Every structure is written in C-alpha cells, then in structure tokens.
C-alpha cells in the first residue's frame with residue numbers, strides 16, 4: 001500500500017509511565033511498541049479490545065494528543081502529530097480527529113444548555129459566520145445522529161437520557177466533518193437496551209459519511225458486531241490484529257482464545273474473570289512473551305525471548321512463537 005493511502009499510522013509507539021517514588025520507583029510500559037495502520041481508502045471501524053489496564057486509553061490519548069508518546073511516531077495523513085505547532089495545523093488536526101468519551105453526562109455542564117456546545121463548535125472550529133449558518137450545521141449533524149434540532153435546542157443535559165446525550169456528543173464530534181472518531185468505551189455508561197442503537201450509528205457514519213472509527217472496548221460482543229478489524233491488546237502490545245470475523249471466530253493467539261472462552265454472558269465484565277493481578281507486574285517486566293506465565297502452550301523460548309509480530313497467510317498479525325515459520329507466515 002502506498003504511504004499516501006494511510007489515514008493513521010502508528011510506528012513503534014510506546015508510552016512509559018514512571019510509577020512509585022523518584023528513587024524507588026519503576027517504569028511501566030503501558031503501551032509497548034505498537035504498530036497500527038488505518039487506511040484512508042475505505043472508511044473502517046477498528047476495535048481495540050483488551051482487559052482493564054492493557055493500555056487502550058493510553059493509546060487513544062496519544063492519538064488525541066492528550067499525552068505524548070515516549071517513543072515512536074504517530075502519523076495522521078502522513079504528518080507526525082507531535083510536530084504540529086502552527087495554529088492552522090492544529091485546527092486541521094482537530095477537524096480531522098474527534099473524540100467521543102465514555103460518560104456523556106461528564107462531557108456537558110449541567111448548568112449549560114446542550115446547544116451552547118454545538119454553537120461553540122460551529123463558530124470556533126467550523127467557522128460559521130452567522131447564526132443561520134450555525135443553525136444549518138447543527139441541524140444537519142443532529143439529523144445524522146437521529147435527533148431533531150427542535151428536540152435539542154434550549155434543553156439542559158439532565159433533560160436527556162444517557163443515550164440521547166451520547167448522540168449529541170457524536171453530533172458535536174461530527175460538525176467539523178472529521179475523518180476519524182476515537183470512541184473510548186462510548187456505550188459502557190448508557191442503558192444496555194440502547195447500546196446497539198449507538199453502535200449502529202457508528203456503522204451509519206462509516207457507510208454514509210465516510211467516517212472511520214477507533215472503537216475502544218472491553219466488550220467483545222459489540223466489537224464483533226460493529227467492527228471491520230479488531231486489535232487485541234495485552235499488557236501494552238497488540239498481540240493479534242485482523243478482520244474481526246477471523247480474529248473472533250478462529251483466534252490464533254492463545255490470549256485471544258482465552259478471551260473468547262471467558263465471554264459467557266452479555267453485559268458481564270469479563271476482565272474480572274481473567275485478571276490475575278498478582279502476576280501483572282511480572283508479565284509487564286518479562287523479557288519473554290508477556291503471556292507465558294498463563295499460556296498453556298508456553299515453551300522454553302517463550303520465557304526467554306519476546307516473540308515478533310508475524311504476518312500470517314490469512315491476513316492477520318499475531319505476536320506468538322507458535323506462528324513463526326513457513327506453515328503460517330506470509331511469504
């Protein structure tokens with residue numbers, strides 16, 4: 001693929017946090033040399049799935065420029081986002097990438113009308129010159145998310161349900177006509193009954209408005225339902241990546257297998273079933289495969305060396321020694 005066909009490209013991106021005291025403290029590699037490419041040719045939904053503490057939010061925050069990577073490069077339309085300094089470059093970035101946060105009620109001040117946020121975005125980011133122009137922009141995006149101008153204008157956050165307010169957040173994010181939404185657990189705080197409505201909205205935005213989405217979640221079932229590609233994160237690494245149906249119906253990585261076997265019921269936070277916090281630190285610090293302490297297929301080499309990312313013949317990427325060699329690897 002030509003470089004020009006890349007909307008987002010992460011090259012060996014890491015985030016190292018210092019934890020504990022200055023003297024006795026240690027370093028935590030919350031995101032560890034992550035590579036990920038999202039094409040600009042066709043809009044796609046890519047899910048990042050992983051248990052609590054696997055580095056999903058840290059990765060999203062780096063792409064949103066909320067924190068800086070410790071290592072590596074994040075390119076958006078071939079530009080390194082950490083190097084953007086000029087006002088027009090930053091505005092362009094803000095127009096291209098928009099966040100959707102977990103808690104819609106936290107995104108709006110209870111004492112401000114919800115519409116005031118939409119007008120702010122219309123004037124400051126989208127360059128609306130008059131109230132009429134702003135109204136037109138707002139009506140269009142509200143319609144895109146299935147809400148009406150009349151229903152939203154003049155009302156306060158408490159007068160909306162969580163699902164409606166999350167739709168308003170999405171409408172606001174859509175105003176600058178972004179190419180890319182980053183949605184970190186966008187439905188975990190809305191009623192289970194309307195989660196699928198919001199997930200369908202992301203599909204509509206992809207198909208009708210050509211907006212790609214990075215959907216971050218604990219929830220394998222919504223990830224399976226909504227996404228074209230899935231990246232499974234474990235201890236800061238993407239350990240398996242590929243088309244979502246392949247990854248979730250025929251998992252390659254032993255950790256993906258474990259996840260699949262621990263999704264017993266809708267709405268159950270499966271991270272609680274599999275989290276073994278006692279060995280968490282050991283896993284992060286391991287010189288070998290971070291999953292070796294729990295892996296039923298672990299060999300001696302797994303404890304000593306870190307597996308590389310193997311590109312498989314069926315179009316996946318997997319970080320596991322089991323798949324190194326001619327049988328699985330792409331020629």
Ligand SMILES: Nc1ncnc2c1ncn2[C@@H]1O[C@H](COP(=O)(O)OP(=O)(O)OP(=O)(O)O)[C@@H](O)[C@H]1O
Pocket residue numbers: 017018019028030050051052053054055056057058059218
């Ligand atoms: N500012 C920080 N300082 C130190 N450590 C941090 C900081 N932010 C995150 N971490 C650590 O980095 C690791 C990854 O955290 P992160 O929030 O990215 O995980 P997550 O996958 O989003 O988890 P969750 O599913 O619970 O939201 C965790 O061990 C967390 O404690």
Ligand code: SF4
Pocket residue numbers: 253254255289290291292293295296297298299302307319320321322
């Ligand atoms: S590299 Fe070894 S320990 Fe790690 S997941 Fe693969 S088989 Fe298991």
Ligand SMILES: [Mg+2]
Pocket residue numbers: 056057058
């Ligand atoms: Mg998180």
